[in-house]
Amino acid sequence: MKCLSEYLEFYSKTKPESTFLVHKSGTYTYYQINNAVNNLCSLIQELPVEQKLSIGIFLTGSPEFVVALYSALRFRANVIIFPPNLTYQELAKLLGLSKPDILIFNTDLLEKVEKASFLSKHNFGRIIFNTPGDARFSLQNMISNERDFSSSRNIDTENNSITIFTKKQKQKRLGISYTQKNIISAIEAFSTILRYLPDKIFINSYPLNTTKGCILILNTCLYTGGKLIISTTNRTNQIKKHLIKEKVSILITDGAYFNGLTEEIDFENDDLGSLELVLINGTYPNIENFKRWEKTYGCVILEGFGIPETSEVCSWNLSKAERTPGSIGLPLGCNQVKIVDEYGAEMESGNAGLLAIKGDNIVKGYFDHPLELERGWLITDYVAVRDENGFIYIKAQKKDLINRFGYKILPEEIETMVREIPEVKDVAAVGLDSENGNQKLKICVVLDNGSKVNSAEIEDAIKERLPVYLQPDYIELLKCIPKDEYGNVLRYKLTK
DSSP, X not given: OOSHHHHHHHHHHHSTTSEEEEETTEEEEHHHHHHHHHHHHHHHHHSOOSOOSEEEEOOOSSHHHHHHHHHHHHTTOEEEEOOTTOOHHHHHHHHHHHOOSEEEEEGGGHHHHHHHHHHHTOOOEEEEETOTTOGGGOHHHHHHSOOOOOOSSOOOTTTOEEEEEEEEETTEEEEEEEEHHXXXXXXXXXXXXXXXXXXXXXXXXXXXXXXXXXXXXXIHHHHHTOEEXXXXXXXXXXXXXXXXXXXXXXXXEEHHHHHHHHHHOOTTTOOOTTOOEEEEEBOOOOHHHHXXXXXXXXXXXXXXXXXXXXXXXXXXXXXXXXXXXXXXBEEOTTEEEEXXXXXXXXXXXXXXEEEEEEETTSOSEESSSBOOOBTTBEEEEEEEEEOTTSOEEEEEEGGGOEEETTEEEOHHHHHHHHHTSTTEEEEEEEEEOOTTSOOEEEEEEEEOTTOOOOHHHHHHHHHHHSOGGGOOSEEEEOSSOOBOTTSOBOGXXXXX
């Protein structure tokens, strides 16, 4: 299949009564959601808009979001996904840049859209879910009315794009443009990890409007014919409730979020026995938590890696029998991976270099400029090592390396040693710039709740663990390590 919406149509015919979405507003089958998609496509067709080449979606994670996404794809339009938490000023700027022909949103966001439309001076057609007095725009009506729709446009898997505006980088929203070929190749490879699970019940631990939420969760769920539990928030206490109540079997997350979820769990009383597989994007250093989850609930935890530019997949540990702790596993079938030096030459096993990736999952580019490739290879800024068996280990990002007495030090090297101190809950090491190029070392520490040690005692414990050349110039105790929505440490905030 070339179009993601074709998978929805396929399952609406082969398993029409099977549940696709569970939300506070109701439970929806594949057949019902496919009906809604056909009805929304017809409404788009009827809009008095001169051209309908690009469709923007400005919705929270909900059945309406899912219907809007697959309707835009079935209509063969370019899709632009705007984060629902944008201010009207931010939305105005992005509307002015992307210029969608149509915007799909709901009545809750109407005021924000009106202000943004005026400010951007861009006119567009509107589909407003739950418009008062107009049953056509009710999700329940779209689900109930049987309708067929077939686009007269051809599928262009190489050029039609799905652009997702993500987190801010340097005060600018980063828009990443995917082709359907990118996403389908990624989820096809990623889904091999799930092939032996009889019940595939997912939960949106990431918002559906994010790259991970849209690709790893929503579209992987659709590709495998699974069930998706849509939580209205991804706060750990709410996700825990859904894990228990809805018998979720697959949790896709990252190490930082998994730590937060672990703190919410009562391992004596909370029944998460239905959870079979936890897929962690990145490595998870807390081995004790790792073992506790697997022993208590019988689930399997597998670490892997992907970034937005690789459609969120690259390599993964494929099974408990084959996994290597601390590794991001082996390359998935959608891409090739190698470790290169600063000149692009491939490194031998055991030597650290930059992670390079090539495959159909590599994105079309960014919203406003193409992706820079070296002969088809994406050279990332992740420092990695490959062992003699092909397993890959992420060590750091290039920008985070600490220059110390002529050596380039991996923050992970320091953090791993400090994390062994029993009272330490979380830690981050950063280099502070100095005039001679030899960076000063700062270690930021979060202590376990209820820890009785004082700052002097923790400083002594850290200095005892570290060799002379890694002795810190500064140690700071914090309540939490600043991280982004994906669990990545915001090291620049620690250098101030």
